Amino acid sequence: MSSFQFTLLGTDGAARRGEFHTPHGVVQTPAFMPVGTQGTVKAALHRDLRDAGAEIILGNTYHLFLRPGDELIARRGGLHQFISWNGPILTDSGGFQIFSLAERRVIREEGAEFQSHLDGSRHMLTPERAVDIQARLGSDIAMVLDECLSYPATRDEAAASMQRSARWARRCRERFSQLSAFAQATADRSASAEATADRGAGSEVQVSNPGQALFGIIQGGVYQDLRDESAAATTAVGFEGYAIGGLSVGEPVEVMYGVTGQTARGLPVDRPRYLMGAGTPEDLVECVARGIDMFDCVMPTRNARNGQLFTSEGRINIRNARYAEDDRPLDPACGCYTCRHHSRAYLRHLYLAGEMTAGALNTLHNLTFYLDTMRRIRDAIAFRTFDTFRQGFLRSASRLSLDS
């Protein structure tokens, strides 16, 4: 039985301020989830995530399934215990990574057959199996397996793919209910100290987190009528939350904003809305303005490792020679460890010298910038000043590069 619960605390236009409860704590929304693909956010220790203000992180099912394996993680007590992160975790279904494997995967109605990028071994991921793996990982929020469309796609391709995703969503929900029922029955037997030999469907899956929630995913490409059809089909199944998938895949940003806003409007008010894989800081602000509650993106961490830094005054490419003798912090408005202790000149030196501490310090800063932006967004909605905040944010240099 999922213990997941979302509360809408208030709105300001279409922007929503809320919170959701999970077995590992509460998350304030709108929320940004740092991406911890392989059980760690790259270059960031857990304490750094806490310091930066992260309340929830994301894990990638595809990577964890291949290495170290979902069964090993279940034997460790689940992903939280394995990685020692005791806050909420969301796992994706593995679909997006598998669809990115191009020639190394075949999609059929049953599921996706793919070859590991690590050793070429062959695996089959069905909707049921995606649920089982995430049950073993024990994330607080699991995602249904969906078919991820490439961009551009014709309307017919998008329709067929969206309909398959809807069928898979139903299969995921059914399997999820089986596992929940089995876990509940096990808990009841355990509570009544009865040792029965009765083992039903789901008995082969070790459920690491009985309070897990399952989110559905709306597909349909850039075709709004397909998005609407997908939303209707997915909400008819019923999930603890709804994600918008298949955006930020190459379409123009206005199209992304448009589809996001239209689709969000059609989703239940009392469930969180998660825009998968977005985006830039401006994307976060713009999509909150269109009713989105949750985001994840590798941009702050990946860009950090490449020396691309976000500041309140604009973006910085720390490799640039103009920073060689710049004694100022990356961002005078930032209170992170990096900005409190180190200069641009030093960070440039570490980057050019190839030091791992460059990645660590830059990651700390970029995550802080993202998470601090979310905090400011939440405050602005609470004070009903979100539109002023939004205009100021977009007017500021934050979306411009200081180095172009």
Place this chain on the structure above:
Amino acid sequence: MSSFQFTLLGTDGAARRGEFHTPHGVVQTPAFMPVGTQGTVKAALHRDLRDAGAEIILGNTYHLFLRPGDELIARRGGLHQFISWNGPILTDSGGFQIFSLAERRVIREEGAEFQSHLDGSRHMLTPERAVDIQARLGSDIAMVLDECLSYPATRDEAAASMQRSARWARRCRERFSQLSAFAQATADRSASAEATADRGAGSEVQVSNPGQALFGIIQGGVYQDLRDESAAATTAVGFEGYAIGGLSVGEPVEVMYGVTGQTARGLPVDRPRYLMGAGTPEDLVECVARGIDMFDCVMPTRNARNGQLFTSEGRINIRNARYAEDDRPLDPACGCYTCRHHSRAYLRHLYLAGEMTAGALNTLHNLTFYLDTMRRIRDAIAFRTFDTFRQGFLRSASRLSLDS
């Protein structure tokens, strides 16, 4: 005028408990100095060094001279300010790295001509220039330029090299005195608000840390009579402290211990003794037993990045399959962040997955093990139980691999 001051607090056999004062704080001895080659200890943020108990770190003059350059660092206010480490720093002279360049360097009486490993550019490092560069860096302890002998070397080679090192030591001391006198005169002029145009020797060098100390280095290979001759010549010049160089370069460990002990015995009691480049945890204990006060070594940090971990129960190669499902901390006796939060199974996963956090967590642990060993050594000397500690330490599994 160097503000460096060493106080011998007590002894237990040949082992010494002391402390030295620098312009950036006090260091308790025996001390281990983590190596921060390029202005950062690899994979460790400064706060990690503090947490692990580091009181002093080492910087490499060769690397910092080439990148970002000693003059750039002087313009930033010196190395402490550039890297934002406000504790004591020792810099080596650059000699060891240059002698390691093999065909890319020529040694003459004047100094060492070498080609940068970064871009092939040609440079000349003389004893005077080594002092100038370190004056710009502004370390708390600078080292004389010495000629580093390869092992094995004949007695004649060792004698000639040792004598050249002694001549270079005198030239270093002379240049250091010039710079000190000039810095003092500048300070006096500044204090009396007199702006004079009088600029003498040393005026082209920006002295970042007027309280800097200079250490001499004893050479002579494995020939004890040459070591004694070197010690006599070097102490005749007079330095704030004395290092033993040219060991841990391939000679048997008994030879290293023997030369260290004999040489240490011949050094002034009232100056700290620094064994350069050593060593394993057992080397630290054994050389403290022979009168050494200071150590530096890349072993804890480099081994950490290679998955080789030191524990009170023995050495661990975290790649080993036996740790795949091991939920214990690396070392149950260790209180570091890594051991408080993470299991061997997780650390093995991070290492195999190539995550940067593996390097960070492993480095934190190994540095803590080294620095905690030094703390235990200091306590044992203070309580005059060092011999008991030493026997116990060597009997313990700490020098054995759990994975061999």
